[in-house]
Each structure stands twice: as structure tokens, then as C-alpha cells.
Amino acid sequence: MSMLSTLSSEELYEAPPTFMGVPFRTDASGAGAAILGCPFDCGTHKFRIGARQGPHAIRAQSGLVRRYQSEIADCDALAELGVIDAGDVQMVPSRAEEAFPLIEEAAYRIAAAGAVPVGFGGDGSVSLPLVRAAAKVHPGLAVLHVDSHTDAYPVDPVHRYDAASQFTHAALEQRVLASASWHVGLRGSTMRPGVYDHTRSLGYNIMSMSELQSRGLQDCVNALRETLAGRPVYLSVDMDVFDPSCAPGVCTPVWGGLSSREGIDLLRMLEGLNIVGADVNTVSPPHDVNGMTAFLAAAVTYEILLLIWRGWMGADA
Numbered sequence: 001m002s003m004l005s006t007l008s009s010e011e012l013y014e015a016p017p018t019f020m021g022v023p024f025r026t027d028a029s030g031a032g033a034a035i036l037g038c039p040f041d042c043g044t045h046k047f048r049i050g051a052r053q054g055p056h057a058i059r060a061q062s063g064l065v066r067r068y069q070s071e072i073a074d075c076d077a078l079a080e081l082g083v084i085d086a087g088d089v090q091m092v093p094s095r096a097e098e099a100f101p102l103i104e105e106a107a108y109r110i111a112a113a114g115a116v117p118v119g120f121g122g123d124g125s126v127s128l129p130l131v132r133a134a135a136k137v138h139p140g141l142a143v144l145h146v147d148s149h150t151d152a153y154p155v156d157p158v159h160r161y162d163a164a165s166q167f168t169h170a171a172l173e174q175r176v177l178a179s180a181s182w183h184v185g186l187r188g189s190t191m192r193p194g195v196y197d198h199t200r201s202l203g204y205n206i207m208s209m210s211e212l213q214s215r216g217l218q219d220c221v222n223a224l225r226e227t228l229a230g231r232p233v234y235l236s237v238d239m240d241v242f243d244p245s246c247a248p249g250v251c252t253p254v255w256g257g258l259s260s261r262e263g264i265d266l267l268r269m270l271e272g273l274n275i276v277g278a279d280v281n282t283v284s285p286p287h288d289v290n291g292m293t294a295f296l297a298a299a300v301t302y303e304i305l306l307l308i309w310r311g312w313m314g315a316d317a
Contacts, residue, residue: 018085019120019301020062025084028113032081033308035059035301036106037088038122038130038279040099041251042162048251052093054283055120057294059085064295065302072268077309086110096161100129107133111277116308118301121281123251124151127236128166134277135175138232141276142180143167144224146266147238148254150183150206152199153192163251163282164191171202176234178203180227184220185209185241188254209256217262221269232276235304237267239282239297247296249288260296267303271310278304 018024019035028034037055067076089106091099107117107130119130124147135141145151145167152171153164161169171178183199187209199206205227212220240250243257258266283297 017059019059019298020065020067020078022078022083022085024087026086028084028086028110028115030082031084031113031115032312033083033116033118033305034110035083035085035120036110036117037120038103038126039088040091040093040096040103040121040126041123042096042125043094044162045251048284048287050284050286051121051123051251051282053285054122054281054294054297055088057283057285057288057291058120058280058297058301061291061295062298062301065298069306073306073309077306081305081309081312083305084115096125100161103129104133107277108136111137116275117277118304119279119281120301121279121283123163124236124238124281125161125163125166126281127151127279128161128169130277130279131166131170131175131234132173134232134234138276140231141176141234142228142231143170143176143234143236144181144228144270144273145183145236145238146185146241147183147236148185148187148209148240148257149190149238149252150186150195150199150204151238152183152202152204153195154198167204168198168202171204177231179205180231181205182207182224182227184224185212185258187256209258217266217269221266225273228273231274233273235270235275235278237278237280237300237304239280239293239300242296247293249284249286249293250282251284252282260299263300264303267300267307270307272314273307274311275304275308278308280304
């Protein structure tokens, strides 16, 4: 008998790639958080289509993120939280009417089991079904949307779903409490006039990139806490909030964004918020440079999981 024949299946076969090597499991019972890939994009951009490949790229680059963080989490926080990777939702990209209910159902099952769904886009439109799922489990949901765009444009009556109106739908459907919600990091040109005014008309609060810079991160986060503290919070991070110099591989890049350092600092300042759902979206691998945007998205996801872990530790104390 050869030595090879004595190997167990676990020694012989390698599991499919997961985020940071966490266990693959579709049953979220007993888990604190679950990664959920949403490989969807609307497919309508003339020349920057590719966010449907984002979940795979983020998982691949997550191998560069280590489990221990000496400053704030010098332990295996992901293991303590019981993070799992539930894989990707099966769908056909660009078919929103079919894909969105599938994403919503997959995220709802995770949330209903007591875990926090952390979605990987896909373009920003996937936030809508993920928010719908979170709202079913957490009444009074507020959104903290970190992005260079509001994604709260008026809805096109002919093509109702796109990556510019998901938070308009969320407000009109009363899935979120708009008056307690924020769009943070806004900057750059828009496709039509009055975008910020329309966002405000829905009840949302907005905070531009110039305001972040002039007031400073800590003062701005203090303002966010005034409406978000004590509420269930859905955190959405569009990777184009970062400057293209550190996140080139996005669908709609805008110059003058956050540096990687500023973005990570902003996330760490959110400690204490009750994050019940999250997504990291708009990584477009065909436009990335050596995987750097996907790598940064993996680091952002790790920081979000640490926020959830610290909240879980506080609640467990």
C-alpha cells in the first residue's frame, strides 16, 4: 500500500476558495456573519462592464489579508465570530427581475438565522435586494452608504432597476428610515442636474467629500452617530469612494476620492454601530491593476467584519 492511499479526503482535496479561508457553508445557523457573493451587474455601461466578476476577485485577493490585527484584534476574530462563506447566489447577470429576488432570499435566510450577511457585488444595484432582506429582519433600518455617488437618482419608468437608483427604491418602498440614513463621500460630475436635491427630497442626509476634508473624519463621524446610534445599520461601501489611484478597477471611477488610509480610518471610527448587514460593491476585475482594487475590497471587508465582531463581543459581554 502506498503512502498516498493512506491520505484522508481532507488531506487530499483542497476546498473551493473562500474569503480569507473561512469555512464554506450555506446554513448560517450559529454563524455570526456570512459572505454572500452577488455576481450581478446591469450590463448597461457602454465600456466598463465586469463587476459581475467582483466576488471571485475579492476572494482571490483575500489571501493577502492576515487573520490577526495587533492594533485592534490580536486574535482570530473571524473564527471567534464564526464567519462563513455561503458562496455565490446562482443568477443570470443583467436580469434584475429574476436575480434580485434570488439575492434577497439568500440574504434573508442568512439574516433570519441570526448572522450578518456581507454581500460582495456586483455593481451597486445589488444593495437593493440585500437591503430588502435586512429590513425584513430589522425594522427601523438605517443606511450608511459610503460612495462617490448617491445612487438615489429618479427611477426610469421604462428600466426600473439600475446601479443609480437602488436607494431611491429603498426609500420609496420604506425599507429604510431615510431621515436617519446617510450618503457619504459624494463628489464628481453627475448624469443629470438636481441629483443631490432629489436625494434630499427622499429624506436622506448627504455628506460630500469636500465636507469630509474640511471638517475632518472624526467630526463627520460624530455627526453620523447622532442619527445612527442605537439603530440597526446597513453599511454599503462602493469601492469608487476611493480615489482611482488606489482603486482603479471600479465601474465608475471619480478622481478626488478617499485614500486607502482615510477609508480604513473612517471604517474603524464606526465602532459601536449596530451593523446588521453590509455590502462591498463595484469591483470590476477587467479594469483593475494587478488586483489592487480587489485587494483593497478584501481589506475593507475584513474591517467590516471586525466592526461586527466588536459589536458581537460587546453584546455578549
